[in-house]
Amino acid sequence: xxxxxxxxxxxxxxxxxxxxxxxxxxxxxxxxxxxxxxxxxxxxxxxxxxxxxxxxxxxxxxxxxxxxxxxxxxxxxxxxxxxxxxxxxxxxxxxxxxxxxxxxxxxxxxxxxxxxxxxxxxxxxxxxxxxxxxxxxxxxxxxxxxxxxxxxxxxxxxxxxxxxxxxxxxxxxxxxxxxxxxxxxxxxxxxxxxxxxxxxxxxxxxxxxxxxxxxxxxxxxxxxxxxxxxxxxxxxxxxxxxxxxxxxxxxxxxxxxxxxxxxxxxxxxxxxxxxxxxxxxxxxxxxxxxxxxxxxxxxxxxxxxxxxxxxxxxxxxxxxxxxxxxxxxxxxxxxxxxxxxxxxxxxxxxxxxxxxxxxxxxxxxxxxxxxxxxxxxxxxxxxxxxxxxxxxxxxxxxxxxxxxxxxxxxxxxxxxxxxxxxxxxxxxxxxxxxxxxxxxxxxxxxxxxxxxxxxxxxxxxxxxxxxxxxxxxxxxxxxxxxxxxxxxxxxxxxxxxxxxxxxxxxxxxxxxxxxxxxxxxxxxxxxxxxxxxxxxxxxxxxxxxxxxxxxxxxxxxxxxxxxxxxxxxxxxxxxxxxxxxxxxxxxxxxxxxxxxxxxxxxxxxxxxxxxxxxxxxxxxxxxxxxxxxxxxxxxxxxxxxxxxxxxxxxxxxxxxxxxxxxxxxxxxxxxxxxxxxxxxxxxxxxxxxxxxxxxxxxxxxxxxxxxxxxxxxxxxxxxxxxxxxxxxxxxxxxxxxxxxxxxxxxxxxxxxxxxxxxxxxxxxxxxxxxxxxxxxxxxxxxxxxxxxxxxxxxxxxxxxxxxxxxxxxxxxxxxxxxxxxxxxxxxxxxxxxxxxxxxxxxxxxxxxxxxxxxxxxxxxxxxxxxxxxxxxxxxxxxxxxxxxxxxxxxxxxxxxxxxxxxxxxxxxxxxxxxxxxxxx
RNA sequence: AGGCGCGUAGCUCAGGGGGAGAGCGCUUGCUUGACACGCAAGAGGUCGGCGGUUCAAGACCGCCCGCGCCUACCA
Numbered sequence: 001x002x003x004x005x006x007x008x009x010x011x012x013x014x015x016x017x018x019x020x021x022x023x024x025x026x027x028x029x030x031x032x033x034x035x036x037x038x039x040x041x042x043x044x045x046x047x048x049x050x051x052x053x054x055x056x057x058x059x060x061x062x063x064x065x066x067x068x069x070x071x072x073x074x075x076x077x078x079x080x081x082x083x084x085x086x087x088x089x090x091x092x093x094x095x096x097x098x099x100x101x102x103x104x105x106x107x108x109x110x111x112x113x114x115x116x117x118x119x120x121x122x123x124x125x126x127x128x129x130x131x132x133x134x135x136x137x138x139x140x141x142x143x144x145x146x147x148x149x150x151x152x153x154x155x156x157x158x159x160x161x162x163x164x165x166x167x168x169x170x171x172x173x174x175x176x177x178x179x180x181x182x183x184x185x186x187x188x189x190x191x192x193x194x195x196x197x198x199x200x201x202x203x204x205x206x207x208x209x210x211x212x213x214x215x216x217x218x219x220x221x222x223x224x225x226x227x228x229x230x231x232x233x234x235x236x237x238x239x240x241x242x243x244x245x246x247x248x249x250x251x252x253x254x255x256x257x258x259x260x261x262x263x264x265x266x267x268x269x270x271x272x273x274x275x276x277x278x279x280x281x282x283x284x285x286x287x288x289x290x291x292x293x294x295x296x297x298x299x300x301x302x303x304x305x306x307x308x309x310x311x312x313x314x315x316x317x318x319x320x321x322x323x324x325x326x327x328x329x330x331x332x333x334x335x336x337x338x339x340x341x342x343x344x345x346x347x348x349x350x351x352x353x354x355x356x357x358x359x360x361x362x363x364x365x366x367x368x369x370x371x372x373x374x375x376x377x378x379x380x381x382x383x384x385x386x387x388x389x390x391x392x393x394x395x396x397x398x399x400x401x402x403x404x405x406x407x408x409x410x411x412x413x414x415x416x417x418x419x420x421x422x423x424x425x426x427x428x429x430x431x432x433x434x435x436x437x438x439x440x441x442x443x444x445x446x447x448x449x450x451x452x453x454x455x456x457x458x459x460x461x462x463x464x465x466x467x468x469x470x471x472x473x474x475x476x477x478x479x480x481x482x483x484x485x486x487x488x489x490x491x492x493x494x495x496x497x498x499x500x501x502x503x504x505x506x507x508x509x510x511x512x513x514x515x516x517x518x519x520x521x522x523x524x525x526x527x528x529x530x531x532x533x534x535x536x537x538x539x540x541x542x543x544x545x546x547x548x549x550x551x552x553x554x555x556x557x558x559x560x561x562x563x564x565x566x567x568x569x570x571x572x573x574x575x576x577x578x579x580x581x582x583x584x585x586x587x588x589x590x591x592x593x594x595x596x597x598x599x600x601x602x603x604x605x606x607x608x609x610x611x612x613x614x615x616x617x618x619x620x621x622x623x624x625x626x627x628x629x630x631x632x633x634x635x636x637x638x639x640x641x642x643x644x645x646x647x648x649x650x651x652x653x654x655x656x657x658x659x660x661x662x663x664x665x666x667x668x669x670x671x672x673x674x675x676x677x678x679x680x681x682x683x684x685x686x687x688x689x690x691x692x693x694x695x696x697x698x699x700x701x702x703x704x705x706x707x708x709x710x711x712x713x714x715x716x717x718x719x720x721x722x723x724x725x726x727x728x729x730x731x732x733x734x735x736x737x738x739x740x741x742x743x744x745x746x747x748x749x750x751x752x753x754x755x756x757x758x759x760x761x762x763x764x765x766x767x768x769x770x771x772x773x774x775x776x777x778x779x780x781x782x783x784x785x786x787x788x789x790x791x792x793x794x795x796x797x798x799x800x801x802x803x804x805x806x807x808x809x810x811x812x813x814x815x816x817x818x819x820x821x822x823x824x825x826x827x828x829x830x831x832x833x834x835x836x837x838x839x840x841x842x843x844x845x846x847x848x849x850x851x852x853x854x855x856x857x858x859x860x861x862x863x864x865x866x867x868x869x870x871x872x873x874x875x876x877x878x879x880x881x882x883x884x885x886x887x888x889x890x891x892x893x894x895x896x897x898x899x900x901x902x903x904x905x906x907x908x909x910x911x912x913x914x915x916x917x918x919x920x
Numbered sequence: 921a922g923g924c925g926c927g928u929a930g931c932u933c934a935g936g937g938g939g940a941g942a943g944c945g946c947u948u949g950c951u952u953g954a955c956a957c958g959c960a961a962g963a964g965g966u967c968g969g970c971g972g973u974u975c976a977a978g979a980c981c982g983c984c985c986g987c988g989c990c991u992a993c994c995a
Contacts, residue, residue, distance in 0.1 A: 008957065193992090200995085218995060232995095267994075275995050284993045353994075402924065406991070520990085551989090588943085589933085594925075595988080597932060605944065608957040619954035667934070671942070686954080694953070772961085778949095779961040785950055816952085858962095876938090881975040890938055890976090897939090 009614035011578025015726040019133055027742050028138045030078040032505050039075035040510040041067060042494050043139065044518050044526065045147060047086040048121060049093050052131035054552045054560060054598065055519065057570040060137050061583045062549055062590060062666060063517045067138055068722035069661055070514075072748040078510055079138065080497045082145035083128065085121075087423040087486045088182050088360045094120050094422070110421050110450070110481075117422045121146075131571060136579050136725045138744070145497045147489040148424070155496035156424045156489050157463045159537060164428075164461040168376045169416070171428075173455040175279075175286040176415050178368030179358035180304025184419040185372050186358060187485060188412060189524050191365050193354040200351035201336065202271070204344045205231060205248040208256045215240075215248055215259065216346055218271040220353055221281070222339065223323075223332040225250070226313050227297040228257055230277040232288060234268045235261030251344040252335065254314040260292045280369045298369050302419075306331045328366070371455045373417035373426060373482065377532070381411045384531035393531065393541045396664050397592045400520060400548045407524050414529075416485045423483030428459035429466055433474025441478060451478050491529035494542035507538075516543040519551055547664050551595045552586075573603060580724030581607035587723050588670035609674055610727055613716070616682050617731045620713060623693060623706045630710060630736040634755075637704045641806045642688045644760035646708055649680050650715050651751040657719045658748070673720055681712050684768065691813035710735065715749050766800075766837070767807040773835040773842045774815040780858060781833050781844070781851045791815055792829055793822035794841040800824075831918050834911045839903055849918060856915050863908045870901040 022028060041063050046056055063079060071077035094117045095105050105113045129144070145152060163169040177186040201222040204214035215231055228250055233240035240259070247256040259274075265288045266275050279289025280296040289296060301307045306323045319338055323331040339345040356365040385408050387393050388401055395401040417426060430453060435441050440457035459480060460466055468475055489496070494513055498506040512534070518527065527546055534542030553559055554566040573582045585606045589596040624630065634647070653676045660669035689705035691697075714735065721728040721743050732743040774791055783789060791811065795801050804811070804822050812820045828834075829845040833855050836842065873894055876882055883891055 008955080220995075265993085265995080270995065282993090282995085284995075287993080354992090399924070403990070406923070410991090591934065594933085599932080599944095601944065602932080604957080608955095611957045612955065615955035615958090617954080622954075671934075675942085682955085683959090690953075775960060776962085782949080785952065785960075876976080879975065883975080885975040886938075893938080 009578075009611045009727065011580060011610070011726060012575075014730045015134075015136075015574075015579055018726050018729045019136065022138070022742065022744075023133070023141070025742070026142065027744060028079070028140050029142050030076055030140050032076075032078075032509055034076045036074060036076035038509050038514075039067075039070040039077045040080070040513040041078070041515055041517065042080045042497055042513055043082060044516070044522070045082045045084040045145075045490060045493060046128045046132075047089055048083040048125045048128070048146070049086055049089045050083075050128050052128055052135070052570050054568050054570055056128070056132075057135060057582070058549060058552050058586050058590065059517060059519065060132055060135055061586045062547070064135070064137050064583075064725075065587060065661070065666065065722040066515060066517070068725060068744060069748065071138075071744065072718065072721070072746060074747065076509075078140055078143075078506075080143050080145065081129070081132070081137070081139035081141060082147070082493075082497060083125065084486055084490055085146065085148040085423065087418055087420050087483060088184065090117060090121070091420050091422040092182070092360070105421065113421050134571065134574055134579060136583065138725070143497070145493075147486065147493070147496075151499060152489060152492070152496050153424060154463075155492050155500050156484065157427045158501045159492060159533065160424075160427055160484070160488075161461055161463050162537075163375065164459075168379060169373060170376060171371060171373050171457075171459055173369065173371045174374070174415070175281075175283055175367050175369050176372050177356065177365045178302065178304075178370070179361065179363055180300075180302065180366055181361050181363040182358060182420075183302050185368070185370065185415050185417055186365065187415050187487075190359045191356040192359050193356055195352060196355040198351050198353055198355070200349045201339075201345065202347040202349075203251065203276075203339060204346050205250065205276075207243070208247040208249050211249065215243065215274045216272040217274050217276040219276055220351060221332070223328060223335045224278045224281045224299065225276060225339075226253060226310075226315055226335065227278045227280055227299045228276045229279060229289065229294040229297060230257050230292060231259050232262040232265045232275045232277055233259060233273055234266040235263055237266075237268050237273050239273060251342060252316050252319055252338055254316070258292075260288075260294075262288055262291065264288070264291070281367050283367055286367075286369075296369060300328065300366060300368070302368070302370075304328055304363075304366050328364075371453065371457075372415050373484075375414040375416055375488075377411045377414050380532035380536055381408045381528075383535045384408060384528065387531060387535060387541045393543060394545050396545055396547045400523065400546070403520065403523055404528060408528055411528075414485075416488050417482040418485055419481075420483050423486065424489055426480040426482045426484060427463060428461045428480040429477040430457050430459060430480070431469035431472060431474050432476035432478060434458070434469060434472050450481065453480055487525055487529060490526055491533040492537070494530055494534055495538050500537070511538055512541050513543045514545065516546045517549065518546070520548050521551070523548070549590055550592075552598050553595050554597065554599070568598060568600065573600070577603050577607045578610065578726070580727045581610050583725075584609065584670060584723050587666040588674070590666040592665065609678065610724065612682060613677055613720075614727065614731070616677070616686055617713060617734070619686065619690075620706070620709050621734065623689075624710070624736055626703060626706050627710070627736075628703070630707075632707055634708075634711065637707055638700060639704060639708075640701065641760050641763050641803075642685065642810065643704055643708050644755075644757040645764040646681075646685045646712055647752075647755040648757040648761055649676065650712060650749075651753075651755050653719065654715065654749045654751045661722075670723060673716070673723070677716055677720075681716065684764070685709065685712065687814065688810055691810060695809065695813070697809075714738075717743060718746055718749050721746075763803045763807060766803055766840075767810055769837045770804075770811055770840070770842060771814040773837045774811075774817070774844065777833045777835050777842065777844045777855070778815070780855045781846060781848075782854075783846075785816065788816055788818040790845055791817040791820045792826060792832070792843040792845065793820070794826045794828060794843060795822055795824050796839040797824070800840055830914070834914075836904055836907055838900070839907075841907065852915060852919055856912065856919070859908055859912050859915070863905065863912065866901055866905045866908060870898065870905060873898045873901060 044059060067077045067079045098105060160169060177188065177191045179186055198220050200218050200220055202216050202218045203222060203225060204216055207213045217231060231248055233243060235244065243259045244261040247258050249256050265284055266273060277285045277288050277294060279286045279294050280298040297312045299307060299310055299313065304327060306326050308324055323334050336345065357363065358365055385405065388404060430441055432441060440454045442452040442454060460470060466477060469477060495507060495511055498504055498511060500507060530542045560567045581603055585603045588606065589598065653672060656672040657669045660672065686709060689709055692702050692705045717728045717732050729743050732738055793804060801822065808820050829843050831849060832843045832845040834841055834843050877894055877898060
């Protein structure tokens with residue numbers, strides 16, 4: 001018996017078609033010479049190896065909303081897209097590919113490997129860009145950038161060279177974070193700390209001149225004791241006062257090491273108050289070593305294994321033979337066993353501590369002593385801090401500036417060199433002729449192509465390869481093999497994408513950009529560094545506002561991750577529900593200041609919303625032919641109360657949505673649209689027009705209704721377009737007389753003050769309440785929906801009468817009343833069910849009393865509620881302080897409330913009494 | 921350890937000095953001339969706890985409890 005399903009909205013073909021149409025028309029291309037005011041966003045460039053995940057979807061949906069909205073507002077809205085070259089990740093991908101062919105990158109050689117990565121990039125690197133297009137991202141695709149393309153390389157070289165010559169980039173041997181698997185240095189923020197249950201080993205170091213006395217040190221990494229070069233105690237600690245300056249025997253080695261006093265390293269409260277110092281394997285110890293001029297003994301090589309040769313450590317030969325070449329964990333076991341066997345291991349406790357892991361591959365990071373390149377960040381950070389303090393760049397929500405400040409004010413030099421092949425190779429060269437003795441450059445391959453550049457080598461830094469050594473005129477220059485941190489090139493993105501170092505028109509017009517949209521987890525990685533570089537090289541902030549959006553989690557609040565299997569794949573969602581529903585969901589959930597939980601049910605709900613609007617359009621389409629002229633201006637229509645109400649509500653909608661977008665309150669914009677479309681436009685106005693069309697309303701009224709439905713739809717489509725670009729385009733294209741390439745080129749609506757109609761809002765509000773009251777009576781009395789009723793309204797003022805007269809036909813239609821009578825002196829019918837709307841009595845005459853009990857119960861509940869409220873109000877009013885101190889309008893409002901409640905209560909009592917009589 | 925954020929309906933969450941709100945879910949009725957991806961009616965709340973400011977606190981302040989995240993040189 002079920003009717004055939006017919007008009008559901010199916011996004012599939014429609015979205016594809018529009019994406020193609022926009023692309024073919026280069027609709028998103030921005031002309032930089034346009035006189036329109038500029039608005040610019042640069043995309044946070046996704047990783048070239050990446051696939052669109054939910055975070056990208058959120059991030060780019062919000063940017064797209066801003067871009068489409070600003071463009072409609074008349075801005076020259078530029079959104080520059082692109083990807084970053086993701087040094088480690090991309091190199092990993094290609095290495096894996098090679099390995100499956102049985103090739104190691106080393107056998108291929110650097111140039112061939114890099115060529116291979118480029119080839120991979122050309123063939124497979126476009127995935128995420130294609131996915132962004134499916135999402136509807138209206139980027140200026142003609143301007144797509146890549147952090148490794150030639151113009152960006154030029155920018156990177158320029159920046160590097162200038163910073164070097166200003167002394168803001170330097171090369172030096174430091175302890176850095178080293179990923180033994182990626183075999184490269186990492187910056188501090190590329191290390192993720194993870195709470196780990198480990199062990200705390202207490203080891204005894206006998207005093208050299210009094211072996212019976214032993215200093216107990218505690219460590220989580222016992223294997224590093226072989227590289228200890230001192231033990232520290234607090235200089236003011238009486239327990240150890242006489243030990244400073246003496247030496248202890250370092251177990252398992254032939255060495256003795258000094259006991260030093262160090263108030264910085266040592267916390268007297270912790271353990272025994274004695275700390276081992278291993279300057280080559282711990283950041284604190286490194287600094288302590290500098291303070292006390294201690295030697296550094298490095299125990300591990302770049303693969304994270306125990307080094308093949310560590311003469312300085314003077315390890316017991318038997319032990320050394322056992323552990324040479326072993327990984328850290330294995331070496332640890334053996335060292336611990338040895339210590340225990342020889343009686344040096346005093347105690348082992350469970351211990352919770354943070355272990356650093358590589359953010360790309362989760363391998364445990366090893367502090368590693370090696371020469372690296374650094375950016376001296378202090379001088380760059382100061383102006384970046386001031387810019388935010390002075391409000392030249394504003395964070396939204398504002399509290400994120402705390403995170404920014406905290407990091408910036410405590411910033412450390414940035415290790416920018418990576419021991420990779422894929423990336424911007426450091427533009428530094430070394431002269432072999434100056435280094436005839438091979439003290440600074442060490443050949444590491446047969447063909448003399450690869451070098452290890454030792455600590456004290458003197459770099460020659462230039463934007464292009466120097467012809468000869470400026471010192472000796474020698475020709476044998478070798479280039480530094482390191483590449484730069486990917487984030488180094490990303491930091492330049494807001495101006496490198498606009499053609500810097502050329503002084504382009506684009507830069508002149510669009511720098512600083514308007515808004516950066518990103519999530520909090522890259523405030524350090526990216527926002528802070530863009531601020532520093534932008535201020536340094538453009539002498540201005542890179543963006544005026546930074547909108548930090550929420551992190552998307554799954555329905556249980558867990559971070560989505562492949563290993564947990566809880567990822568929602570945006571592409572699957574788009575296939576299933578359409579990009580529009582998905583985008584609208586993301587916007588609707590994008591409340592400020594909170595992570596969001598996304599579930600498929602939510603998306604489904606908003607797909608229903610798409611469908612709702614689609615069907616309203618279907619309805620309208622059917623009656624459009626009634627319009628003699630679809631472009632007839634509103635001013636030439638004759639409007640009744642309901643029409644004026646719609647125009648008034650549209651004004652309100654325009655204002656709310658515009659305000660919300662200005663404040664980055666995407667969720668409020670979305671819910672205003674949802675509320676209007678569903679619960680005002682469809683639930684009420686469309687039904688009103690329907691009633692005009694079905695009844696014998698005047699043709700004029702029918703025309704007005706259809707014309708305003710069209711106007712309402714049109715306005716809604718404009719407001720909704722940034723959120724659901726595809727469906728709105730599709731409907732727009734089907735509206736009569738609208739033409740044009742794209743809704744995108746239409747203007748953003750403005751509220752029209754001449755359409756304000758507070759009176760209509762009040763009147764329609766009354767109509768809706770009367771409708772609800774009558775329907776409630778029907779429902780309680782179990783009157784079949786198909787059965788017509790007689791509705792009788794006993795009013796209390798002339799004003800009510802006028803309003804009801806004006807909306808009577810709608811009231812009749814909505815309540816299925818064959819007759820609506822009203823008046824201040826109307827005889828109360830009997831038997832009848834009664835409801836109250838303000839001081840209007842809603843009577844519904846009935847002849848069957850069987851369902852009255854339900855009504856009676858409901859009235860009793862209402863009576864209770866009214867009684868409570870009345871008590872509350874009366875209590876307030878009896879408070880002399882309230883009456884004297886609260887604003888008069890608040891007091892007046894309470895007085896009105898009191899009167900209304902008292903009246904309602906009296907009426908309810910009266911009705912209950914009558915019902916009691918009837919039922920008796 | 922410090923910092924930030926969050927505790928509001930069964931669930932997910934808006935709101936932010938004077939009316940306790942939405943979506944989903946739930947109950948009941950309905951194939952009603954766009955839509956069952958729907959329509960109509962309804963139930964459901966000590967706004968985490970305690971104290972303070974105020975005529976008035978769910979909202980502002982303090983403390984406490986619980987949860988989450990970030991930062992840190994917790995050997």
